[in-house]
Amino acid sequence: MRSPALNLIAENLTIDRGGRRVFQDLSFSLESGTALVVTGANGIGKSSLLRTLAGLVALAKGKILLEGGEDDKLPQEHAHYFGHQDAVKPALSVLENLKFWQSFAAPAQTAGFTGIQMTPAEAVETLGIGHTAQLPAAYLSAGQKRRLSLSRLLVTPRPIWLMDEPTSALDKASEQQLLDLMNGHLTAGGMIVTATHTELALTNTKILHLQAVAPDASAPEEMLI
């Protein structure tokens, strides 16, 4: 079909947050067209893992590489982060919100990723909130805001999608729509890392299960201090 030009590699990721070791020595690699589904109990560090990949949490140890990415860019600059917060400004209209993100977030073009850039109007149409395009985002329902936030991923092509509980606040129909988008992204050679509680019917997935280990083996460096 296509050559897996992109390869996201995480080596021995170790993270301390607030003096607590969240996880340690976590390694995985992910190729183009694959989704990594992160599972595990609450508070085990799924969100932290995604935020780490997004470059928002400093690594205590280990590194994150993106083979085949643009040389002058960090891995997180190839990624979209779709977290719990919508980053939607109520005072701006739906299109204004989206146009800002299109101009502001730098697109990342890599070999093997054929995701296309939608215009803001197309993106909101795709997600079924086209009729709200000119309205201030304040009038949107929670689900609509969520979809507006999701359309952000379509207006700037980036090969990695980091999605934290992507289906929350979405109804069944929108969930199916989301899955179609995600599968489309995978087909285009993108990759997805998602933390979820619900089964997601994605085409090509790997599972990363996080689980607790015995406490003593893994005292954080901070414990010394």
Added chain:
Amino acid sequence: MDFGSHAGFIFASYGLCLLTILALIAWVRFDKAHQDRSLRELAEQGITRARPENESKNAR
């Protein structure tokens, strides 16, 4: 010995410095006692630093 008409100012300065120094000493002592007590209480609950000493050496 006579410190002249400004003796009050001299003794006030030295006195205040002494007080500040004593306050600093008191602060570190009380803080130490407080942390010691907290560590002891934790130890009584069986929560201690599990990482052995030799391991901490090659941690860095």
Added chain:
Amino acid sequence: MTGWAMALFQRDLRLSIRVGGSALVGVLFFLAVVTVIPFGVGPDLNLLARIGPAILWIGALLATLLGLDRLFQADRDDGTLDLMLMAGRPMELVVLIKCLAHWIATGLPLVIAAPLLAIFLNIDPIAMGAVTLTLLVGTPALTLIGAIGASLTVSLRRGGLLLAVLVIPLAIPVLIFGVSAADAAIHDPVPFLTPFLILCALSLIAAVIGPVASAAALRFTAD
């Protein structure tokens, strides 16, 4: 300005115009400060004329500090700040542009209001011009320095007061040269240009240190 920078600038400007009329509140606060001072020092017009530039500067400083806590907090609260950090744009420039937009929305109105308030303080026309000019050059420095405090306190629920405490010591040089330049125009102990140029230099320095320190602080407090 490149596309992304313009987009950010326009967005911030739009937001501050549409949300809550921050400019108006700032100017009203400025007016309130200037109004209460005569009640404190007495209605002696000569005295007011003498300390007028200082009153205007302190009023502007306080009004600037008042609006600063929202500089990054609004963006942090809804997750925008996270996305900005990974947008692939230099954070220092992002901070600089946000400060610029913030200054135009809240600092510039203060500068424009200054000549009107100067009338209340019996400041003569030349001094009025001088104060306005120093405010025009100096208030950007206040915003840029304040950005450091704003990014340090961004994760705190009620960071406004702490922000003021942290920023005021850093703002003292700006205040000193702003007021001395304005004073110099009135009863020239030194030529106006000397303190004025130093004030300009302080603003330029703040335009470097402010964004660098503030971007660093925002990165550290991201998680």
Added chain:
Amino acid sequence: MAFWDYANPTRFLKLVQVLLPWLVGLCVIFFAAGLYMSFFMAPEDYQQGNTVRIMYIHVPAAWLSMMCYSVMALSSIGTLVWKHPLADVSAKSAAPIGAAFTFMALVTGSLWGKPMWGTYWVWDARLTSVLVLLIMYLGLMTLWRTMEDPIKAGKAAAVLTLVGALNLPVIKFSVDWWNTLHQPASVVRMDGPTIHPDILWPLMVMATAFTLFFFVIHLMAMRNEIMRRRVRALRLRAAASSHPGTAAATAQPAE
């Protein structure tokens, strides 16, 4: 390298244990000598009379208020550049000590000023910049107190400390716009000290005593801070109980 060995907190604590008694002893000796010299050996100043004796605590306190900030600034670089855990601890525990010395310098300065200038306070360059320094110390302490996570607070405070370090000379320079009532600096000059040795010696001994005292308190405060973080880490672990928040990962393809 030997220095980095002591970067490990546990070893650092051992080092403190060894060092502290000696430092305390030296400090007491220097204080005794300094106090004796400044009260009984140093002559009266022909202009200032006996009030010159205030200088023997005022100048060392002022010197330490600056040195303490320098220690914090260096530690902040350690925090930001090398992300060193002890740097953080050092900066945090230096702040209250710095505030105390700054307070001392201010109070003795104004008690010296009253008989000399007839007023407790003048807005001259040195007094004003020392006052600003005090506000900065207190601001930093507040910042540390208000932020929950010590690591995050340390980084935020480090940024502020460094900005403040850049700001201090600017403040000094700005406030110099007003005439200064203080004498021009006379201890450090290219052609050697100009003040009389009878005055200089007690001053040096007192300055050494103050510096030693700073190190004693700083080491003790650092030890406390390390213990405080230990307590915090242990409590966090206690709260996490069966789920220590650590995770092992297995990556396997789904069928």
